[in-house]
Amino acid sequence: MEPAPPSLELDLDNLKALKILGKGAMGTVFLIHNSTATSTTTTATTLALKVVDKTSVHAKLDAVRRARWEIQVLSSLSHPFLPSILGTYESPQFLAWALPYCPGGDLNVLRYHQNDRVFSPCVIRFYIAEILCALDHLHSMGIAYRDLKPENVLIQHSGHVTLTDFDLSRKLNPKTVTNNNSNNKTVDPNLPSHDRNLPESSRKHRRNFSRWIPLSSETSHQIQHKMNGLNLKKAKSARVSPVSRRKTSFSNGERSNSFVGTEEYVSPEVVRGDGHEFAVDWWALGILMYEMMYGTTPFKGKNRKETFKNVLTKSPEFVGKRSELTDLIEKLLAKNPTKRLGYSRGAVEIKEHGFFRGVNWEMLLEVMRPPFIPARDDGNVELSSEKYSNGGVDIKEYFQRLKTPQSLHPSPLMSPSPNRFNKKNVSLTEF
Numbered sequence: 198m199e200p201a202p203p204s205l206e207l208d209l210d211n212l213k214a215l216k217i218l219g220k221g222a223m224g225t226v227f228l229i230h231n232s233t234a235t236s237t238t239t240t241a242t243t244l245a246l247k248v249v250d251k252t253s254v255h256a257k258l259d260a261v262r263r264a265r266w267e268i269q270v271l272s273s274l275s276h277p278f279l280p281s282i283l284g285t286y287e288s289p290q291f292l293a294w295a296l297p298y299c300p301g302g303d304l305n306v307l308r309y310h311q312n313d314r315v316f317s318p319c320v321i322r323f324y325i326a327e328i329l330c331a332l333d334h335l336h337s338m339g340i341a342y343r344d345l346k347p348e349n350v351l352i353q354h355s356g357h358v359t360l361t362d363f364d365l366s367r368k369l370n371p372k373t374v375t376n377n378n379s380n381n382k383t384v385d386p387n388l389p390s391h392d393r394n395l396p397e398s399s400r401k402h403r404r405n406f407s408r409w410i411p412l413s414s415e416t417s418h419q420i421q422h423k424m425n426g427l428n429l430k431k432a433k434s435a436r437v438s439p440v441s442r443r444k445t446s447f448s449n450g451e452r453s454n455s456f457v458g459t460e461e462y463v464s465p466e467v468v469r470g471d472g473h474e475f476a477v478d479w480w481a482l483g484i485l486m487y488e489m490m491y492g493t494t495p496f497k498g499k500n501r502k503e504t505f506k507n508v509l510t511k512s513p514e515f516v517g518k519r520s521e522l523t524d525l526i527e528k529l530l531a532k533n534p535t536k537r538l539g540y541s542r543g544a545v546e547i548k549e550h551g552f553f554r555g556v557n558w559e560m561l562l563e564v565m566r567p568p569f570i571p572a573r574d575d576g577n578v579e580l581s582s583e584k585y586s587n588g589g590v591d592i593k594e595y596f597q598r599l600k601t602p603q604s605l606h607p608s609p610l611m612s613p614s615p616n617r618f619n620k621k622n623v624s625l626t627e628f
């Protein structure tokens with residue numbers, strides 16, 4: 198990956214946060230007002246600034262490594278449905294990077310604004326077509342996203358989507374890139390000799406994903422115990438509980454074992470520890486479509502163990518008339534990744550499905566009109582409000598406060614979710 202140099206000069210001493218956009222396990226995302234002055238003009242832009250405090254307890258676990266990886270991935274992206282990094286900042290205490298601000302919130306928030314909290318098939322087609330293109334682009338770069346869920350799909354000013362949160366993404370070894378033709382498979386000469394004679398699937402298993410959760414032999418208590426010891430990503434919403442396990446041993450500078458994802462979105466092969474490829478993203482796409490259609494994910498159980506059991510054994514239930522939409526979801530939720538739509542030929546195979554009939558893939562941006570457009574003046578309203586007339590709050594002070602006991606109290610920066618959408622575009626229900 199060739200990182201493109203970010204152009205924006207960031208200096209945390211001179212930046213004021215208008216509010217917190219979100220908090221994750223790794224860092225805090227602030228809304229920033231940035232002005233750049235030339236001799237004749239001053240241009241003001243709103244940015245999302247993700248800041249990781251390298252000295253915090255969380256950061257010490259794994260966050261700095263993840264943050265650097267995220268910056269590396271972001272720096273290599275250039276696609277209308279993926280974010281471009283605008284600038285980075287590093288000091289002994291902080292690592293920060295700026296992205297274009299997405300005023301429309303995420304797909305989960307948007308779904309909660311809908312009547313019945315579900316999207317119509319047309320709206321699903323619009324968003325999934327864009328997400329599919331974004332995933333296609335990532336896969337073409339050899340990157341598996343591995344964290345697709347509504348909370349990570351943000352709505353840009355224009356109403357088009359952008360994916361966020363790349364810290365769980367992973368560069369796949371090209372030979373693990375989907376390739377059905379076993380004759381074409383190459384054997385890595387760097388592999389230990391005992392692995393060279395194994396079938397490809399077993400080698401991947403041994404190298405990357407040793408079995409982690411044998412559901413049949415473990416109690417949920419044992420599983421929970423293991424989870425507690427892992428570097429869990431903190432929940433962003435009630436449902437968001439990504440699981441991340443990376444072995445502490447390294448081989449060739451790479452971590453050699455991983456179990457990642459959000460439990461309701463985790464694919465059977467990841468639960469089994471069988472090794473996984475890009476098809477995990479197609480599985481997650483199927484879960485996302487199901488949730489957009491029914492307002493719930495298909496395999497959610499009473500607890501993590503039951504969810505994983507459902508992922509492995511249960512067929513998704515489709516209420517109502519079957520359609521191209523349900524057919525596509527079913528094909529994406531094939532338990533066997535090699536039978537899953539998208540496994541053999543990637544995104545092309547999915548684009549060819551009847552659900553997308555009539556979609557002009559080359560002209561997606563021009564032809565398809567976004568169903569919901571965030572209110573145009575969202576950022577300006579925030580900027581001009583009295584609360585921020587003193588220029589916002591100091592980010593460094595914010596992190597300092599986090600380290601003191603009163604940080605348990607809600608931050609003054611944490612404002613309730615705004616009504617992000619024009620009334621004419623969205624039917625507003627309380628959420």
Ligand SMILES: Nc1ncnc2c1ncn2[C@@H]1O[C@H](COP(=O)(O)OP(=O)(O)OP(=O)(O)O)[C@@H](O)[C@H]1O
Binds near residue numbers: 223
């Ligand atoms: N460009 C953006 N525009 C608007 N809001 C954003 C933007 N980027 C992130 N956010 C908000 O900040 C939240 C946290 O961002 P992000 O998921 O990147 O952080 P994280 O620390 O990696 O979280 P996680 O624990 O899931 O890894 C997002 O859910 C979203 O609400």
